[in-house]
Amino acid sequence: MKYTLAIILALTGIASQAQTKAKPAAPKRAPIDTTKFVLVEGGTYKMGTDNPVEKPESPAHTVSISTFYLGKTEVTFEEYDKFTAATKRDTVPSGAWGRGKQPVFMVSWYDAIAYCNWLSETEKLSKYYKVDSNKNVTILDTAKGYRLPTEAEWEYAARGGRKAKDLPFAGGDIINNVGWYIDNAGGQTHPVAQKPANELGLYDMTGNVFEWVWDWYADNTYAEVAGSDPRGPKTGSYRVMRGGAWFSYGKWAQVTTRQNHDPNFRQNSVGFRVARNY
Numbered sequence: 225m226k227y228t229l230a231i232i233l234a235l236t237g238i239a240s241q242a243q244t245k246a247k248p249a250a251p252k253r254a255p256i257d258t259t260k261f262v263l264v265e266g267g268t269y270k271m272g273t274d275n276p277v278e279k280p281e282s283p284a285h286t287v288s289i290s291t292f293y294l295g296k297t298e299v300t301f302e303e304y305d306k307f308t309a310a311t312k313r314d315t316v317p318s319g320a321w322g323r324g325k326q327p328v329f330m331v332s333w334y335d336a337i338a339y340c341n342w343l344s345e346t347e348k349l350s351k352y353y354k355v356d357s358n359k360n361v362t363i364l365d366t367a368k369g370y371r372l373p374t375e376a377e378w379e380y381a382a383r384g385g386r387k388a389k390d391l392p393f394a395g396g397d398i399i400n401n402v403g404w405y406i407d408n409a410g411g412q413t414h415p416v417a418q419k420p421a422n423e424l425g426l427y428d429m430t431g432n433v434f435e436w437v438w439d440w441y442a443d444n445t446y447a448e449v450a451g452s453d454p455r456g457p458k459t460g461s462y463r464v465m466r467g468g469a470w471f472s473y474g475k476w477a478q479v480t481t482r483q484n485h486d487p488n489f490r491q492n493s494v495g496f497r498v499a500r501n502y
Contacts, residue, residue, distance in 0.1 A: 254349055254368055256293055256500060262425050263502065264377070266291040267386045271379055272446055273480045280443070281480045288452040289380045294373060295497040297416035297427045298327035298435060299339065307339050310346075319492070325415035327433045327495045333463045333487035336372055336436045336496040337361055343498065344369025363455075373499040375439040375464045375482075376454050382430075382467065382479045384423035392478045394429035394467075395422030399474040403431030409470035413492070431477050433495035434465040441484035462486055469493035 268288040276282040301316070301323035308315050316330045331339075334355075341351045349369040354362045363371075373381070382394040396402040402422070404414050409431070417427040429435075440460025456464070462484040468477025471493060475481075485494070 253502070254347070260296055261293040261500070262296055262381075264289075264292050264294050264381050264385050264424060267380070269380055269383065269388065271376055271450075276480065277475045277478070278482075280482050283446065285446050285450050287376045287380070287450060287454060289377055290453050291502040292373070292377060293500040293502060294377070294381050294424075294426060295499070296421070296425060298433060298495045298497045299336075300324065300416055301326050301328045304328040304331070304339065307342050311338070311342060321412050321492075325417075326413055327416055327428065329413065329433050329492045329495050330490045331436075331495060332490050333436045334359060334361075335490075339496075340370040340372060340498060368501065370498050370500050372436060372438045372496060374453070374455050375437045375466065377499065378429075378435065378437050378466045379479055381424060381426055382422065387423035389423065393474075394426065394479055395420055399430060399477060403428065403468065403477060404470050405431040405468060405472050405474060405477050406470070407474075411470070413470050429467050430479075431468045431472060432470055433467075433493055434469045434483055435467045436494065436496040437464050437466055439464045441482075465494060 266289050268286060270284045271287045272284045273281050274284045301318055302325060304316060305323065307313070316328060318326060318329075337353050337355065341353055341355075344351045344367075350364070350367045352364060352367040352369040352371040354364055383391075384395070391397050393399050393402050399405055400408055402419050404419065413432055416432070419428065421427045422429060439456030440458070441462040441464050442457045442460070465483040465485060466481070468481060
């Protein structure tokens with residue numbers, strides 16, 4: 225009887241080992257430059273506000289966000305100039321404000337999409353976007369490459385993600401301390417990462433330049449920006465911009481502030497930052 229029991233136990237152990245060995249390995253993640261990107265751990269938060277400066281910021285509603293990567297800073301002229309040189313595009317003008325570490329501006333939403341696809345190609349990652357001859361842009365869900373953050377991701381990260389302290393601006397409650405805006409910018413942009421970062425280590429999410437995000441703009445409603453990892457309306461005329469700019473008044477540079485424009489729009493106050501799936 226003891227001998228039979230020993231055989232049963234031994235066989236059970238072998239079966240257990242076989243099951244352990246058969247367990248599939250975790251998928252290998254493509255490396256990412258952690259000096260340039262922050263890992264934003266996912267979570268659930270209240271997006272928007274019930275006390276809006278303008279109606280499109282309301283109502284507050286619950287959104288869940290998956291973990292993702294986000295650029296520590298807005299894309300700079302230094303980075304964008306590599307893209308224009310490699311793709312033989314026209315150089316983006318910067319005027320007397322300089323280039324280098326200045327956040328790139330005078331870029332359309334379509335320019336930002338093209339940059340994301342180029343950056344993916346340079347790192348041998350599958351492109352995130354498909355762009356057809358009519359400039360229709362669709363997401364390739366199996367892609368591993370770089371992309372624009374969604375509006376919900378952007379606000380979650382600006383607030384500080386899991387470390388959020390319910391502050392009106394990214395990283396503080398006094399805009400002068402954390403962002404370049406009309407009262408301290410001197411009428412122009414400033415090099416990235418000169419002001420303190422927010423709780424996640426993200427710079428300039430208040431002021432400096434507006435940032436394009438993925439979403440079509442939903443006029444006066446958040447109905448399609450709710451739930452888990454929302455991407456906003458399926459169609460629209462304008463794309464969303466977030467974060468305020470160097471000429472913004474404080475109340476229009478809060479983490480809940482929403483702006484929008486034609487995706488072909490270019491101005492010396494509009495740039496972007498890059499995201500990637502975890």
